Amino acid sequence: MSSLKGKNLISITDYTKEDYMHILRIASEFEKQPKQNILHDKVVASIFFEPSTRTRLSFESAASQLGAKVIGFSNPAATSRSKGESLHDTIKMLSSYSDIIVMRHPSEGAARYASEVASVPFINAGDGSNQHPTQCMLDLYSIYKTQGTLENLQIAMVGDLKYGRTVHSLVQAMCNFGATFHFVSPEELMMPEPVKNHVTKSHLKYTEYRDLDAVIPFADIIYMTRIQRERFTDPLEYEKVKDCYILKASMLQGCKENMRILHPLPRVNEIATDVDATPYAYYFQQAQNGVYVRQALISAILGVKE
Amino acid sequence: MTNKSKTELVVSAIENGTVIDHIPASKVLQVINILGLESYDDEVLVGINLDSKKYGKKGIVKVRNKFFQEKEINKIALVAPTATLIVIKNYEVVKKHAVKIPDAIEGIVKCINPNCITNQETITTKFDVVSKDPLKLQCHYCEKTMTNIRFND
Numbered sequence: 001m002s003s004l005k006g007k008n009l010i011s012i013t014d015y016t017k018e019d020y021m022h023i024l025r026i027a028s029e030f031e032k033q034p035k036q037n038i039l040h041d042k043v044v045a046s047i048f049f050e051p052s053t054r055t056r057l058s059f060e061s062a063a064s065q066l067g068a069k070v071i072g073f074s075n076p077a078a079t080s081r082s083k084g085e086s087l088h089d090t091i092k093m094l095s096s097y098s099d100i101i102v103m104r105h106p107s108e109g110a111a112r113y114a115s116e117v118a119s120v121p122f123i124n125a126g127d128g129s130n131q132h133p134t135q136c137m138l139d140l141y142s143i144y145k146t147q148g149t150l151e152n153l154q155i156a157m158v159g160d161l162k163y164g165r166t167v168h169s170l171v172q173a174m175c176n177f178g179a180t181f182h183f184v185s186p187e188e189l190m191m192p193e194p195v196k197n198h199v200t201k202s203h204l205k206y207t208e209y210r211d212l213d214a215v216i217p218f219a220d221i222i223y224m225t226r227i228q229r230e231r232f233t234d235p236l237e238y239e240k241v242k243d244c245y246i247l248k249a250s251m252l253q254g255c256k257e258n259m260r261i262l263h264p265l266p267r268v269n270e271i272a273t274d275v276d277a278t279p280y281a282y283y284f285q286q287a288q289n290g291v292y293v294r295q296a297l298i299s300a301i302l303g304v305k306e
Numbered sequence: 307m308t309n310k311s312k313t314e315l316v317v318s319a320i321e322n323g324t325v326i327d328h329i330p331a332s333k334v335l336q337v338i339n340i341l342g343l344e345s346y347d348d349e350v351l352v353g354i355n356l357d358s359k360k361y362g363k364k365g366i367v368k369v370r371n372k373f374f375q376e377k378e379i380n381k382i383a384l385v386a387p388t389a390t391l392i393v394i395k396n397y398e399v400v401k402k403h404a405v406k407i408p409d410a411i412e413g414i415v416k417c418i419n420p421n422c423i424t425n426q427e428t429i430t431t432k433f434d435v436v437s438k439d440p441l442k443l444q445c446h447y448c449e450k451t452m453t454n455i456r457f458n459d
Contacts, residue, residue, distance in 0.1 A: 011449065086427055109423040109447025128421050130448055194451060 005303030007116045008122045011285055012133040012169040015155055017176040019152075020140055024294035027141050027306050034292065039068035044164070045098035047071035047090070048125070050106045054265060055125050055134070059102050062294035071098060088117050095119040100302055113193040121301045129165055137167040138293040142286040143174075146260040149172070156182040156215040158245050159225035159270055164202050166264045168195050169226060175199060178185055181206035182215045186241045189227070212245050216255050216271070223245070224263045224270050224283075242268075249274040262286050315373065323370040324383060325392040326380065328404075331355050333386045334365030338456050340381045343369060379432055381414055384406045384441065394395045415443065416456045422448035432457065 004019060015023075028055055030036070038130060044063040047057050051074070057157070073079050087105070101118055103303045104125040109262060111124035111131065116237045125140060126132040129197045140210050144150050155174055161183055172195070181199055183191045183206055190208065209215060224247060230240035247261065248271055263271060263283040275281050299305040331338055334354050343350050349370040359365035373393060374382070382389050383405035393401040412432045417424050424431045424447055432446035444451045 002349075087423070088427065105424040106421075106422050107426055107448075108419060108450070109417075109445060112447045113423050113427070113429055127423075128448070 003303065003306060006121050007301060008302070009297060010111045010122070010127075010131050011114055011131045011172050012136045014133070016239060017262065018200045020137070020173065020176070022292065023137055023296045023300060024141050026300055027292040028145075029305075030292040030295040031122055032091050032290075033131060035065050036294065037067035038299060039063065039302065042068045042100070043098040043301060043306075044068045044070050044072075044124075045094045045101045045266055046070055046296060047094065047101065048074040048104045049076045050104060051109075055104065055132075056288060058287070058290040059134075059294050062291045063298055065291070066295055066299060067297070068105075069271050072102075086195040087114060091117040100207075100298060102298075114164060123297060123301065125166075127264060129163060131169060132165050134297060135166050135289070136173050137297065138286065138290040139150070139166065139170050139223070139262060139264070140173055141253070141289050141293050142260075142262055142282060145289070147220055147258060149295065150177040152178045153180075153220040154182065154218050155179045155221050155223065156219040157191075157223045157225070158212055158215075158247070160189045160227045161185040161225070162189040162233070163228055163262075164225045164232045168192070168206055170223065171195050172198055175202040175208040177205055179204060182219065183207070184215055184245065186210065186213050188237065188241055212247065213251060216226075218250060218256065219259055220256065222261045224267070224290060226263075226266065226268050226270060231239045239268040244266060245270055246272060248272040249278050252278060252280055253278065319397060320349070320351070320368050320370045321393055321397055322349075322395055323368065323372050324374055326367045326369070326386075327364070327390045327392060328358065328361065329365035329386045329389050330361070331335060331363040331365045332454065334367065336385050337365075337367060337382060337389075338422060340385055341374075341378055343367070346372065348372065377414055379405055380408055381457060384411070384415070387438070387441070404408065407435055409435050411435065411443065414457055416458050417445045417448060417450065417451045418452045418454060418456060419448050420447065422450065424448070 046060055056074055063070050095118045102123045102125050103114055105127050108128035108130040111127040115122035124131055124133055140255040147153060161167055227242050229238050259280055263279050263285060263287045265287055328399055331354055351368040352364040355363045356366060387407055389405045412443055413430045415431055415433055417431055433443040435443045436442045436448060442451055442453055
């Protein structure tokens with residue numbers, strides 16, 4: 001198995017199927033024992049140029065539980081960026097202060113660029129609407145944990161499939177595992193052609209639906225997404241689609257027993273709260289899995305875990 | 307008078323320089339524009355809608371005392387992939403070759419995504435050519451694909 005030591009994670013396609021499985025295996029070790037003092041001599045730079053709750057806190061929790069020192073910022077207004085410092089200079093400076101850099105940035109491509117400037121390993125914690133590979137890794141871990149395998153699953157994705165970066169990455173990753181995809185969305189928010197082409201080129205199948213009920217009986221995973229108000233320039237267009245899919249507990253009769261509902265969170269109203277108490281709800285555990293997966297990524301990339 | 311000699315009358319020979327031949331007729335002005343030939347201070351001869359056995363109609367640009375660099379040739383290839391470059395020295399053809407769209411492009415194209423980091427910081431752009439016909443480029447940084455090419459100033 002190839003080592004992930006020093007291997008940047010910018011886009012989910014930077015890693016291979018074997019790399020995914022390697023990370024999932026290490027994550028399951030951390031789930032059993034999340035507090036290990038194995039990074040006590042390491043400094044993790046966590047720099048967030050835009051707001052984040054789950055991603056930032058789970059990264060910082062992951063690093064802290066392994067004994068690493070965490071430096072960084074979550075409010076760029078309080079840094080030299082506000083004095084006009086370039087991303088290039090910020091990353092150069094941080095490379096000399098830390099052993100690994102975790103960054104979220106509002107501009108697409110910022111992560112790839114920063115990783116080329118950095119002299120230490122780099123993890124993308126989200127670059128604009130482009131990539132969010134650690135979310136994808138925790139989605140894979142959640143699917144693996146709930147299904148016992150990643151191979152040959154029926155994956156339904158629901159809601160904003162046009163702008164949702166998590167679903168695009170997850171499709172790319174799951175194409176390594178022979179999945180069959182079911183895309184449920186309003187016409188305005190259908191899965192983009194390049195993503196669908198990726199499925200076809202992988203010799204896999206996808207079907208598109210308008211009706212959420214149609215996929216419930218056979219799906220192994222229902223991946224719900226939020227319709228993102230900020231993506232619409234016309235408020236009327238948003239109003240038209242905002243409540244188009246609301247998953248309720250009553251709709252789950254007849255679903256497969258192993259079916260689990262995932263959601264990258266935050267949710268608005270697309271999953272009714274009565275679903276939370278059903279055995280199919282998995283989105284809160286999914287968020288918790290983010291800590292173990294990020295522990296696995298940091299420690300593998302730093303070469304501390306093989 | 308043959309067709310060949312008629313063409314010769316329209317665009318006369320040059321002693322030294324480069325002929326860009328087989329430009330799609332509709333792309334001639336764009337080729338002139340991307341190469342900045344409007345402000346070139348030597349002779350530039352332009353022919354549009356000339357007869358072409360291969361393409362029906364074609365354009366041709368002859369630029370005196372100009373020998374294009376790789377970066378400029380790549381620009382020509384992106385706009386006019388059928389073009390041929392003929393290098394002339396002392397009225398003799400010393401080199402003739404078809405332009406070729408490269409597999410990767412560095413520095414000459416601008417990303418169409420306004421939120422791409424390359425449009426916000428001083429960064430040399432990089433693109434992978436994911437399809438040559440139709441031309442489709444993917445930004446190395448923001449990963450967006452684009453079919454409308456814009457060149458850096």
